[in-house]
Amino acid sequence: MTFSPGSGNKRAVNHDGALPGAAEDREEARRxxxxxxxxxxxxxxxxxxxxxxxxxxxxxxxxxxxxxxxxxxxxxxxxxxxxxxxxxxxxxxxxxxxxxxxxxxxxxxxxxxxxxxxxxxxxxxxxxxxxxxxxxxxxxxxxxxxxxxxxxxxxxxxxxxxxxxxxxxxxxxxxxxxxxxxxxxxxxxxxxxxxxxxxxxxxxxxxxxxxxxxxxxxxxxxxxxxxxxxxxxxxxxxxxxxxxxxxxxxxxxxxxxxxxxxxxxxxxxxxxxxxxxxxxxxxxxxxxxxxxxxxxxxxxxxxxxxxxxxxxxxxxxxxxxxxxxxxxxxxxxxxxxxxxxxxxxxxxxxxxxxxxxxxxxxxxxxKELDEALQEQRRTAVTDGLTGLYNRPFFQALLGVEARRALHGNGRAALILVRLDSFAGIGEQHDWAAGDTVLVQVADRLRIAARPGDVLARYGVEEFACLLPQTDEEAAMEVAERFRQALRRTSIVVGSGASVAVTASFGVATATGQTALAEDDDEPMLDMDRLVRDADRALNDANERGGDRVVVAGRADRRTLADDVDVPPELAWLADRVDRVLSDHEHSTAVARWCLLVGGYLALDHIELRQVVAAGRLHDIGKFGVGAAILRKTDPLTDAEWGALRCHPEEGARLLRGVGGHAALAPLVAAHHERWDGLGYPEGIKGEDIPLGARIIAVCDSWAAMRVDRPYAPALNTRAARDEIERARGTQFDPIVVDAFLALLDQDLIDDPLPL
Incomplete structure (x- = not known):
């Protein structure tokens, strides 16, 4: 589980997050x-x-x-x-x-x-x-x-x-x-x-x-x-x-x-x-x-x-x-x-x-004294509003990790999070609305974090996450999960109003080869440098408009889904197909969810990037099918079905013709194969289907069910979930379905955005 204290004790605090302490209690007694x-x-x-x-x-x-x-x-x-x-x-x-x-x-x-x-x-x-x-x-x-x-x-x-x-x-x-x-x-x-x-x-x-x-x-x-x-x-x-x-x-x-x-x-x-x-x-x-x-x-x-x-x-x-x-x-x-x-x-x-x-x-x-001591220890290291660790304790943990990291793989990563336009929430609503947002943000970060990650409240609207034994690419993936977790749905505050929340993310990493601090007793990672790098990346993300992930020392990475190496001309084809089928995004949403499912299944970084890129381009073969067939509301004829079923192979052919992207072709070609072997175009089944294609299949079906299509109205979340569960073990890989539904239960699968 994530290393952050439970959120059961959320004592009342003032709007700047200050925790009432013994001084206030003594003052009340004197009064x-x-x-x-x-x-x-x-x-x-x-x-x-x-x-x-x-x-x-x-x-x-x-x-x-x-x-x-x-x-x-x-x-x-x-x-x-x-x-x-x-x-x-x-x-x-x-x-x-x-x-x-x-x-x-x-x-x-x-x-x-x-x-x-x-x-x-x-x-x-x-x-x-x-x-x-x-x-x-x-x-x-x-x-x-x-x-x-x-x-x-x-x-x-x-x-x-x-x-x-x-x-x-x-x-x-x-x-x-x-x-x-x-x-x-x-x-x-x-x-x-x-x-x-x-x-x-x-x-x-x-x-x-x-x-x-x-x-x-x-x-x-x-x-x-x-x-x-x-x-x-x-x-x-x-x-x-x-x-x-x-x-x-x-x-x-x-x-x-x-x-x-x-x-x-x-x-x-x-x-x-x-x-x-x-x-x-x-x-x-x-x-x-x-x-x-x-x-x-x-x-x-x-x-x-x-x-x-x-x-x-x-x-x-x-x-x-x-x-x-x-x-x-x-x-x-x-x-x-x-x-x-x-x-x-x-x-x-x-x-x-x-x-x-x-x-x-x-x-x-x-017994009461023992409970009070336990509570005092807990409140000494936690933030009273969010239940996460507080900044002093987090900084102490950085020192511990600085020495411990060198006994592992010599790596550590840090993610700093700053809510975009948080001050405006207090101006438009009240300080209680701001507290509600902070609590909800902390809960979402806690759910999206990996086992072993250490979360803390770092400032009024800032959070921090220490990722032990983590390299840069994995840290960026976690930051992207955080970003998606925050932006997926609005937060309802006490007045009943909905508040859209986005955040800027700064990611920095330290290794034993690049960030050793001088110490008289033993070598350790330079955590001061790590914090400075993450803070600079955070400021860069904020200056670029927010709602993005920036890695220290690298160019702006709005999302991993946008960062994958996708040829612009093929991305343009995918977007054109999306506009023909619906007024909501499709391929970008599929790529986003492929990232989450692949991360949940612990794919290595290269395989994960391939799945995300293939998800972004999985429907480019429909460009040659024709808008009339794609928009048809009546049942398709056999000839029309034959033309439509060629789009996976056509998409794979386009990818093989673009230099450096042939590895994506098998994933796109097999994304309509079924676990039971009744899919197309080859009729392969089970684990003979590439794992990336099995992931795309679930995400593609979810995206199709959640928006209006010419041939079918949108399903609500419950109905779409039932369809996915019903196809588990027949159309879809059970392991992929379980991963997708777990992410859905954690509210990490967001809705497709309007185009």
């Missing part, structure tokens, strides 16, 4: 980080946010003053049950409006936070109504441990439960394993903290429902806070300003909930407790978070995918804490309680699960 910092500063400077913070501070002072002075008066319920609800209600309203103001991932986080705020408000309303409108006896009965948990506790529980999906969404752009590990880390820390609280509060009763409910509130809140803090410590992403304020609020709430758990365990909590100020402060910060999200919808913070795993220390300490508590229980009671065995089992299971998640995550990261 996002700057936008994130600017957003935080905007929140801090916002007048409404500042006013809200000031009002919150004033409210906390006023509330505490009222709570102190009204603690033993009739106004106590007004302060602790009615005014107490104001900041919580404000937090719920702000959370709902924050959902409307946010978008994307942050909107989903705020949706769950709003649910949490509203449920908290509902729970407090139920509790306040319970305390104000029910008698103390009924209230005491309602909250007795032997009775059902009040509805307020249900609302509180839902309020905290809504924080878990909010924390999960906080890791939405990380892997599922990473999210699971982060929440598991937080859960293990919460379990350790809860174990300490359980030991301090439960006393001799290891299973106390009141303690379970009291500890559940701060535990779930702590889970939410630790999970998001763990994300920040692990370097995943920054925390948006509104979420940061919300985290502060929940942090204060956790402290208040923990204080409530201890106070309730000692039956020392009352509605006028100073702990209410903590929940009021929590509500104030939740309100500020909502206001910040409303006023300045959060900018998505920049993502950093490195993982410092800083949470591992906290997880390890958590395991040690549980182990210490189990040890204390063993020393004090001479046994380990079932509850502590369960807690220990949970911690051990959590640690094992964490290790499994960490191992899987590290394995995935190692």
């Amino acid at each position: 996002r980080a700057a936008a994130f910092s600017a957003h935080r500063r905007a929140v801090c400077r916002d007048e409404l946010c500042r006013a809200s913070a000031a009002c919150g501070l004033v409210w906390l002072v006023v509330y505490q003053v009222l709570a102190v002075f009204a603690s033993d008066s009739w106004a106590a319920p007004l302060v602790t049950d009615a005014l107490y609800l104001l900041p919580i209600g404000a937090a719920a309203v702000a959370g709902v409006f924050a959902v409307r103001a946010s978008s994307g991932r942050l909107r989903r986080i705020w949706a769950w936070l709003a649910v949490s705020h509203v449920c908290w408000l509902i729970g407090e309303v139920i509790w306040s109504v319970w305390g104000v409108w029910l008698s103390d006896d009924r209230l005491a009965a309602a909250v007795d441990t032997d009775k059902s948990i009040p509805l307020s506790d249900v609302a509180y529980t839902v309020s905290y439960a809504a924080l878990v999906p909010a924390a999960w969404i906080g890791f939405v752009e990380t892997r599922r394993l990473w999210r699971a590990r982060a929440l598991l880390d937080a859960a293990l820390v919460v379990l350790a903290v809860g174990s300490i609280g359980w030991r301090l509060l439960s006393g001799s009763d290891p299973v106390n429902p009141d303690v379970l409910v009291d500890l559940a509130y701060p535990a779930v809140g702590l889970l939410f806070v630790l999970a998001l803090i763990g994300a920040g410590l692990s370097g995943h992403r920054g925390v948006p300003c509104s979420i940061l304020l919300t985290l502060v609020g929940f942090g204060i709430g956790i402290v208040a909930d923990a204080g409530y758990a201890f106070a309730d365990a000692g039956n020392s909590f009352s509605d006028t407790s100073p702990l209410n100020l903590g929940w009021q402060a929590q509500a104030v910060f939740l309100t500020l978070g909502g206001v910040a999200a409303i006023r300045h919808p959060d900018v998505e913070p920049p993502v950093e995918r490195f993982d410092h795993d800083r949470a591992f220390g906290a997880v390890l300490i958590s395991g040690l804490v549980v182990a210490l508590l189990v040890g204390v229980d063993q020393i004090r009671n001479q046994k380990v309680d079932t509850v502590w065995l369960g807690v220990t089992a949970l911690v051990l299971a959590g640690l094992l699960a964490r290790q499994a998640l960490t191992t899987r995550e590290r394995t995935r990261l190692a």
Whole structure:
């Protein structure tokens, strides 16, 4: 296969072919980080946010003053049950409006936070109504441990439960394993903290429902806070300003909930407790978070995918804490309680699960790193648009080939390709059309190249092909294949317009006898000279109008088909016959396709030139048949068929009479012979027919079927292909048919051009 990287990865590039690199990625990261910092500063400077913070501070002072002075008066319920609800209600309203103001991932986080705020408000309303409108006896009965948990506790529980999906969404752009590990880390820390609280509060009763409910509130809140803090410590992403304020609020709430758990365990909590100020402060910060999200919808913070795993220390300490508590229980009671065995089992299971998640995550990261390194190596040597090698790598390969060539036949060839009028494509269409053309050109060159040829993008509209162990004639043939591959059909760009593409080709060769460079260590081919020669030939081809192949140090070679030694008078006869038969070229197209098929079958250069020349002149014998017979639409008579079937021998006779071209006569004479022996004029068959004649036969039939003739309309490509396949092994040599169809499948067989 051709030595050029695959074209599967065609990353977006600018119109001059520049490949976005790490510098652009770093600049984008800096831009996002700057936008994130600017957003935080905007929140801090916002007048409404500042006013809200000031009002919150004033409210906390006023509330505490009222709570102190009204603690033993009739106004106590007004302060602790009615005014107490104001900041919580404000937090719920702000959370709902924050959902409307946010978008994307942050909107989903705020949706769950709003649910949490509203449920908290509902729970407090139920509790306040319970305390104000029910008698103390009924209230005491309602909250007795032997009775059902009040509805307020249900609302509180839902309020905290809504924080878990909010924390999960906080890791939405990380892997599922990473999210699971982060929440598991937080859960293990919460379990350790809860174990300490359980030991301090439960006393001799290891299973106390009141303690379970009291500890559940701060535990779930702590889970939410630790999970998001763990994300920040692990370097995943920054925390948006509104979420940061919300985290502060929940942090204060956790402290208040923990204080409530201890106070309730000692039956020392009352509605006028100073702990209410903590929940009021929590509500104030939740309100500020909502206001910040409303006023300045959060900018998505920049993502950093490195993982410092800083949470591992906290997880390890958590395991040690549980182990210490189990040890204390063993020393004090001479046994380990079932509850502590369960807690220990949970911690051990959590640690094992964490290790499994960490191992899987590290394995995935190692795999991604290896893939990234492979991609980096590939992009370091390839052009991002076309998938071919880039110029720096190609130049390095030239140096390698300069030394390697002398270990073979001491030859190397270089083809430089420049698209004609490429700048006009951008002017007439747009840069995207230019990119489309470059990609299509690269694909066509890749298909037309030989095995072992090295293709590269050499400039904006330039390409290069290094041909190891190749002489001048073979290099010219490859260049001609390239030229035909580019010009055969137009390229359709994004706007639907068709763009005709031609190119200029400069060919140069180097050998051990003519182009050795001086080197202190070892002899090598002079690749600098090779590049200069090819560049001069390329400029010469461009100055001569383009769409041609020029070999360094030789005259202009528009095509090999035109370059073969064909007597002008015989070429004139061939063209006259073509004009009688059709308004499209025939003999020139046959010669062009003979070149491709012969090259595909690896004919030597002399034989290939003979086939091309014979293809150009194969119908000159029809000049003596007469235009009336050639243009006749009705079936021919036997006499007319006899006259027509003489044209192969007549053409051969003309060639034998022209000095130096007798070798073409057998090819022209046999181009209507059939593989099965039913052809004319001699009825020879199989390999007795010269290979060149067998090639001309297939190309001649294709040319006749693809254009309108007096006796038959043109066939489309599918129908003509079917006819060629149907005649394989009967009319045509199977090997030649297979070669022709392979070239057709590669879109190298172009259509005959109008005359």
